[in-house]
Amino acid sequence: MSYKTNPIDRTYFPDEPAQDFTVIGSVVRRSDALGHVTGRTAFFEDISPPDLLHLKTHRSARHHARILDVDLTAALAVPGVVRVLTHADIPNNVFTPLKLIGVEPDDEPVLAEGKVRYLGEPICAVVAETEAAAREAAARVRVEYEDLPAVFDVEEALAEGAPIVNEYHGNNYFTYEGHHCRRIRFGDVEAAFAAADHVFQWRYQSAPIEHAPTETTGCIVVPQPDGRLRIHSDTQACFFTLDNTALILGTPFNKLRIVGGTVGGGFGGKVDIAVEPVACVAATLTGQPVKYVYSRYEEMQVSSPRAAERIYIKDAVMADGRVTGRRVTLYVDAGAYSRHSPYGTTKAAAHLPGPYSIPNVWADCHCVFTNRTPSSAMRGFGVTIADFALESQMDRIARALGMDPLRLRLLNAYRDGDLKAHRKVAEGTALVEVIQKAARMVGHELPEEYLRMSSMDRRER
Amino acid sequence: MITAVRTPESLAAAVGHAAAGGRLMAGGTVVMAQVNSGSLGYTEIVSLRRAGLGGITLDGPLARVGATTTLTEVEQSPDLAFLRGAMRGLASPTIRNQATVGGNLFVPQPYGDLAVCLLALDATVEVTGPDGSREVPVGVVLANGVAPGEVVTAVRLAVPAPGTWFHHKAMRRRLNSAAIVAVAAVVDTAGGVVTSARIALGGVAPRPVRAVSAESVLIGRPLESEVLERAGRAARADISPSDDSYASAWYRARVLPVHLRRAFLRQP
Amino acid sequence: MASQVVNLRVNERSREFLAAPGTSLLSSLRDTLGLTAAKRGCAQGGCGTCTVLLDGRAVMSCLVAVQTVDGASVRTLEGVARDGALDEVQSAFLEGFATQCGFCTPGMIMAAEALLDRNPDPTRDEVVEAISGNVCRCTGYGPIVDAILDAAARRAKA
Numbered sequence: 001m002s003y004k005t006n007p008i009d010r011t012y013f014p015d016e017p018a019q020d021f022t023v024i025g026s027v028v029r030r031s032d033a034l035g036h037v038t039g040r041t042a043f044f045e046d047i048s049p050p051d052l053l054h055l056k057t058h059r060s061a062r063h064h065a066r067i068l069d070v071d072l073t074a075a076l077a078v079p080g081v082v083r084v085l086t087h088a089d090i091p092n093n094v095f096t097p098l099k100l101i102g103v104e105p106d107d108e109p110v111l112a113e114g115k116v117r118y119l120g121e122p123i124c125a126v127v128a129e130t131e132a133a134a135r136e137a138a139a140r141v142r143v144e145y146e147d148l149p150a151v152f153d154v155e156e157a158l159a160e161g162a163p164i165v166n167e168y169h170g171n172n173y174f175t176y177e178g179h180h181c182r183r184i185r186f187g188d189v190e191a192a193f194a195a196a197d198h199v200f201q202w203r204y205q206s207a208p209i210e211h212a213p214t215e216t217t218g219c220i221v222v223p224q225p226d227g228r229l230r231i232h233s234d235t236q237a238c239f240f241t242l243d244n245t246a247l248i249l250g251t252p253f254n255k256l257r258i259v260g261g262t263v264g265g266g267f268g269g270k271v272d273i274a275v276e277p278v279a280c281v282a283a284t285l286t287g288q289p290v291k292y293v294y295s296r297y298e299e300m301q302v303s304s305p306r307a308a309e310r311i312y313i314k315d316a317v318m319a320d321g322r323v324t325g326r327r328v329t330l331y332v333d334a335g336a337y338s339r340h341s342p343y344g345t346t347k348a349a350a351h352l353p354g355p356y357s358i359p360n361v362w363a364d365c366h367c368v369f370t371n372r373t374p375s376s377a378m379r380g381f382g383v384t385i386a387d388f389a390l391e392s393q394m395d396r397i398a399r400a401l402g403m404d405p406l407r408l409r410l411l412n413a414y415r416d417g418d419l420k421a422h423r424k425v426a427e428g429t430a431l432v433e434v435i436q437k438a439a440r441m442v443g444h445e446l447p448e449e450y451l452r453m454s455s456m457d458r459r460e461r
Numbered sequence: 462m463i464t465a466v467r468t469p470e471s472l473a474a475a476v477g478h479a480a481a482g483g484r485l486m487a488g489g490t491v492v493m494a495q496v497n498s499g500s501l502g503y504t505e506i507v508s509l510r511r512a513g514l515g516g517i518t519l520d521g522p523l524a525r526v527g528a529t530t531t532l533t534e535v536e537q538s539p540d541l542a543f544l545r546g547a548m549r550g551l552a553s554p555t556i557r558n559q560a561t562v563g564g565n566l567f568v569p570q571p572y573g574d575l576a577v578c579l580l581a582l583d584a585t586v587e588v589t590g591p592d593g594s595r596e597v598p599v600g601v602v603l604a605n606g607v608a609p610g611e612v613v614t615a616v617r618l619a620v621p622a623p624g625t626w627f628h629h630k631a632m633r634r635r636l637n638s639a640a641i642v643a644v645a646a647v648v649d650t651a652g653g654v655v656t657s658a659r660i661a662l663g664g665v666a667p668r669p670v671r672a673v674s675a676e677s678v679l680i681g682r683p684l685e686s687e688v689l690e691r692a693g694r695a696a697r698a699d700i701s702p703s704d705d706s707y708a709s710a711w712y713r714a715r716v717l718p719v720h721l722r723r724a725f726l727r728q729p
Numbered sequence: 730m731a732s733q734v735v736n737l738r739v740n741e742r743s744r745e746f747l748a749a750p751g752t753s754l755l756s757s758l759r760d761t762l763g764l765t766a767a768k769r770g771c772a773q774g775g776c777g778t779c780t781v782l783l784d785g786r787a788v789m790s791c792l793v794a795v796q797t798v799d800g801a802s803v804r805t806l807e808g809v810a811r812d813g814a815l816d817e818v819q820s821a822f823l824e825g826f827a828t829q830c831g832f833c834t835p836g837m838i839m840a841a842e843a844l845l846d847r848n849p850d851p852t853r854d855e856v857v858e859a860i861s862g863n864v865c866r867c868t869g870y871g872p873i874v875d876a877i878l879d880a881a882a883r884r885a886k887a
Contacts, residue, residue, distance in 0.1 A: 027826065029823070029824070029826075030826070030828065032828075032831060033822075033823050033826075033828045033831075034823060035831065036822075036828040036831030036834040037815065037819040037820075037822045037823045037828060037834060037838065038766075038806070038807075038809075038810060038815070038819065039765070039766025039767075039805070039806035039807055039834075039835045040766075041831045042765075043765075043768070043832065045759075045765075045768075045769065046759070046765035048759075048760050048763070130749075132751075211866070212866055213830075213832075213866055214768070214770040214771075214776050214778050214830075214832045214833055214864055214865075214866050215768065215770060215778075215830075215832045216770070262831075263830060264768070264770075264830050264831070264832030265830045265832055265866040265867060266830075267866070295772070296770070296771040296772065296773060296775070296776075
């Protein structure tokens with residue numbers, strides 16, 4: 001069998017400097033494939049250090065509650081239990097993963113402190129000689145709750161009088177440089193609506209999506225003779241994990257070493273520093289290797305999904321199909337804590353109004369806290385759901401106008417040299433050519449004037 | 462936590478361990494998953510792997526299938542070839558190498574496709590307990606289970622005459638997924654009309670159920686679209702579907718007539 | 730009951746070891762025998778990453794209580810290559826870009842070995858069915874199915 005991919009079609013870009021395409025268009029063997037097919041690739045869970053202890057967490061049974069009491073008596077009585085950790089054992093218990101790039105405030109406890117904000121939030125961590133003992137003891141922890149009203153909807157969370165989910169923020173939204181949301185202001189959308197032949201407004205909504213990697217989130221922490229901790233982890237971000245863990249432990253970065261980079265499926269779901277800090281504390285306090293790995297149930301229930309989003313798009317459209325104004329209100333459901341959602345919301349804003357040149361754009365993108373499982377990164381987060389909404393919107397406009405949806409897109413597609421809503425000049429756009437080629441490949445006919453369009457139209461003028 | 466795993470080499474020993482409070486395990490596809498998640502609720506497991514309960518024997522049209530016969534063995538048995546389609550739609554080949562005929566009787570819906578077939582076949586279940594052996598209609602086992610200490614040793618069924626067996630299963634995927642709706646039936650016709658019908662449904666109730674309302678619509682009528690549509694609508698009286706991650710209760714009830722029709726018209 | 734001695738023939742070597750009650754074949758292979766090619770993905774039989782051959786048949790090793798299969802023969806991915814030379818399935822996976830993260834690969838290869846042992850010339854549908862219990866969340870099924878068909882062709886030529 002031969003493995004060939006299509007060569008690159010350079011007809012549209014004859015003036016681009018000649019490239020040496022030795023990789024694109026050829027088959028390159030993965031550097032790790034030999035290990036994969038022989039079973040020798042070392043995933044984090046493939047080591048069994050002597051005296052390994054197992055860590056399991058007791059998780060919140062409530063969506064939003066004050067913790068009145070945590071009773072560890074029954075858990076400690078389980079044979080094989082070595083220690084039970086609470087928030088008091090974590091040196092710097094409250095963190096936020098993006099503090100490394102200046103995001104504030106710290107808003108999430110490693111182990112719950114005084115309150116739980118989502119179902120499944122870790123409250124305490126049992127360390128035991130066997131996995132079965134750790135699991136059984138974790139189930140025997142008794143927590144007394146005082147229920148608080150919970151909010152599960154982004155717009156309800158922003159309404160007057162909604163329960164405050166995360167006191168570290170003081171309100172149910174992430175604050176961007178003093179603003180309650182990420183904003184885009186370009187031209188005058190209200191004037192565009194007033195002058196438009198048609199105004200279309202529709203609402204889009206997505207559910208959270210779990211990455212469901214075949215290898216669950218986990219780590220094995222092995223204390224070293226020199227006092228350092230060696231962390232075998234399936235994190236997708238070794239240094240991110242190392243730095244955040246060091247900050248939580250209050251230890252210099254060079255006291256930790258991550259052995260990683262081999263991930264059994266990540267897709268953005270393994271960047272949250274979810275297991276390493278508490279496993280490091282356990283290893284330090286016991287002086288023994290500690291394994292903390294999610295069960296499949298935990299991976300599905302508590303690991304962060306892609307955020308649910310709700311998006312309203314209102315467009316000013318002329319009879320010939322030109323979109324002259326676009327107003328977007330976008331809500332990202334961050335769940336109870338920031339994680340990577342403030343960044344995902346910024347990415348969503350950066351993606352608006354889609355790959356189209358629209359002269360008037362207004363957008364408010366809200367990163368909202370609710371009592372749902374914290375959401376975080378996943379493959380193009382911020383962009384993927386926005387694209388679903390934007391392209392659905394384009395199709396619906398085309399249908400409403402009785403217009404070919406590809407022609408509507410070609411008419412509005414951004415061209416090289418256009419000023420985007422963020423005051424950046426578009427370059428290397430190629431959307432026009434991609435649509436033309438796709439149309440040809442599926443036998444979708446386009447009139448001559450659409451075939452003559454070019455992403456370099458504006459340059460020629 | 463599990464404190465003992467027994468692998469008795471005789472039925473009598475298995476009954477003894479089960480009567481003493483051990484959890485019976487055949488293929489392990491349900492029990493071991495619970496062991497692994499710490500949710501078994503028993504401390505002792507009694508494996509039937511070596512108890513000598515496997516194998517398929519045929520006596521005329523009557524088949525006796527041992528309780529620990531794997532679903533792969535059923536699938537590959539020339540004597541039970543009519544069940545091949547149902548087996549290939551049940552889980553993956555890997556799971557079918559482990560899961561057993563007896564175990565399938567105790568699998569919660571919407572799993573347990575073979576149990577749905579056995580209900581349509583009006584199979585008899587052989588059970589042995591501390592007080593001896595008894596034979597029970599499969600519907601009774603599906604409804605009430607067996608007594609503590611009792612072991613299912615075999616099922617007996619009549620192989621349907623050619624052309625009288627119908628099976629169809631609607632899934633989220635083409636392979637290896639639980640039933641949205643499963644239909645299994647033995648229907649005899651004479652002179653172009655139905656003379657007897659036993660229809661069992663899966664995926665639409667807490668356990669496999671007989672679609673008696675649909676059966677009475679079919680009797681005396683031909684297996685034609687219009688009749689089948691009516692039978693399918695009538696079958697809604699026989700089900701009590703639930704929402705799960707495969708489908709909503711509403712959806713199951715909505716599409717039941719479609720799949721009942723496809724089963725009898727042998728449409729994909 | 731304390732741990733029990735279990736004997737298995739693993740990749741044509743006799744192995745004797747202790748297992749605590751309720752231990753799975755997967756756990757014995759990985760944690761006791763150091764054979765870590767088979768993976769723990771779900772511990773429920775839902776993902777296929779733990780697939781090995783038990784007396785010649787593909788099984789989810791997480792669902793096998795190891796005490797109940799005392800005396801059985803087991804083949805894992807570690808036992809597929811001969812004298813360091815990859816077999817046809819491994820070569821086809823390697824050259825056909827049938828691996829991404831690699832976590833499903835050991836189970837996929839063992840499911841493929843089980844198929845080709847019984848059916849040396851499978852159709853595409855039969856290959857799809859054979860790996861229908863194995864999840865590849867990188868969603869690289871196309872190249873995996875191609876590689877298994879390729880392996881069958883390589884074996885036919887050999």
